[in-house]
Amino acid sequence: MTISEIIFYLFSAIIVLFSILTVTSRRILRAAIFLLFVLVSTAGLYFMLNYQFLAAVQLTLYAGGIVVLIIFSILLTSHISQKFESVSLKKQLFSAIAVAAGAFLSIMVVVSFGFDKLIEVTDNPSMSAIGSDLLNYGKNGYALPFEVISILLLAAMFASIVIAKKDKKTN
Amino acid sequence: MTAGIPLYDFLIVSTLMFFIGIYGFLTRKNLITILMSVELILNSVNINFVAFNRYLFPGQLEGQFFSLFIIAVAAAEAAVAIAIIISVYRKFTNIDVERVDTMKH
Numbered sequence: 001m002t003i004s005e006i007i008f009y010l011f012s013a014i015i016v017l018f019s020i021l022t023v024t025s026r027r028i029l030r031a032a033i034f035l036l037f038v039l040v041s042t043a044g045l046y047f048m049l050n051y052q053f054l055a056a057v058q059l060t061l062y063a064g065g066i067v068v069l070i071i072f073s074i075l076l077t078s079h080i081s082q083k084f085e086s087v088s089l090k091k092q093l094f095s096a097i098a099v100a101a102g103a104f105l106s107i108m109v110v111v112s113f114g115f116d117k118l119i120e121v122t123d124n125p126s127m128s129a130i131g132s133d134l135l136n137y138g139k140n141g142y143a144l145p146f147e148v149i150s151i152l153l154l155a156a157m158f159a160s161i162v163i164a165k166k167d168k169k170t171n
Numbered sequence: 172m173t174a175g176i177p178l179y180d181f182l183i184v185s186t187l188m189f190f191i192g193i194y195g196f197l198t199r200k201n202l203i204t205i206l207m208s209v210e211l212i213l214n215s216v217n218i219n220f221v222a223f224n225r226y227l228f229p230g231q232l233e234g235q236f237f238s239l240f241i242i243a244v245a246a247a248e249a250a251v252a253i254a255i256i257i258s259v260y261r262k263f264t265n266i267d268v269e270r271v272d273t274m275k276h
Contacts, residue, residue, distance in 0.1 A: 022211065023198070035207050054239065061246055062210075066246060073256055087200075160254035
């Protein structure tokens with residue numbers, strides 16, 4: 001077993017374990033911190049796949065931005081010491097059965113599918129290739145989705161300001 | 172860095188993460204924890220895209236760009252969802268989905 005395999009299985013174990021803790025923890029702030037661990041381990045997987053740019057985006061946007069946003073909204077809407085009442089056993093059982101069946105089926109399909117042209121990984125796409133593809137409107141260019149995403153982000157920003165703003169009439 | 176690790180292992184990890192997210196989506200009652208489950212689901216999809224890009228088409232960048240756009244959409248979704256959650260909290264003073272079941276105000 002090589003060192004990279006050990007690191008990979010360590011990251012995988014962290015991801016699965018903390019995902020389970022995220023959805024079962026009864027303290028909401030802890031659930032958010034467990035989610036942070038999951039997202040950081042995912043960034044580790046991207047580093048292992050040699051996608052440094054994507055790993056950096058994952059760390060800054062997901063682990064940095066979204067988790068902080070979630071923690072702020074937790075602090076605004078609930079008490080830190082509050083514990084959720086535990087979910088009813090029936091609901092837990094049926095959800096677990098449905099989820100286990102789905103996971104089993106998906107994993108069976110994935111494992112039995114033969115990916116025939118597994119290429120040994122050789123070179124890395126350079127940073128400049130990512131940049132020029134992102135703003136290129138010719139072949140292999142992603143200028144259109146880039147612009148659409150920027151409009152979507154602008155619309156989301158306006159929408160969240162308008163929705164979260166205090167209504168003057170009710171005050 | 173990935174020598175000796177089969178593609179299947181990445182896919183199994185992301186499948187487990189996806190279905191754990193579904194479990195949280197089904198069992199949670201607090202709106203913010205449901206949002207966290209959705210983030211888990213989106214993140215597992217990203218792992219799939221990146222692993223396929225790396226193992227099947229290493230010369231191209233499609234999977235990486237899809238993941239970038241998914242991350243951007245997830246950020247937009249989280250911002251709007253949290254704005255809605257705060258607005259709901261202001262009207263009902265709680266964000267439990269079983270007690271917030273009317274659109275009237």
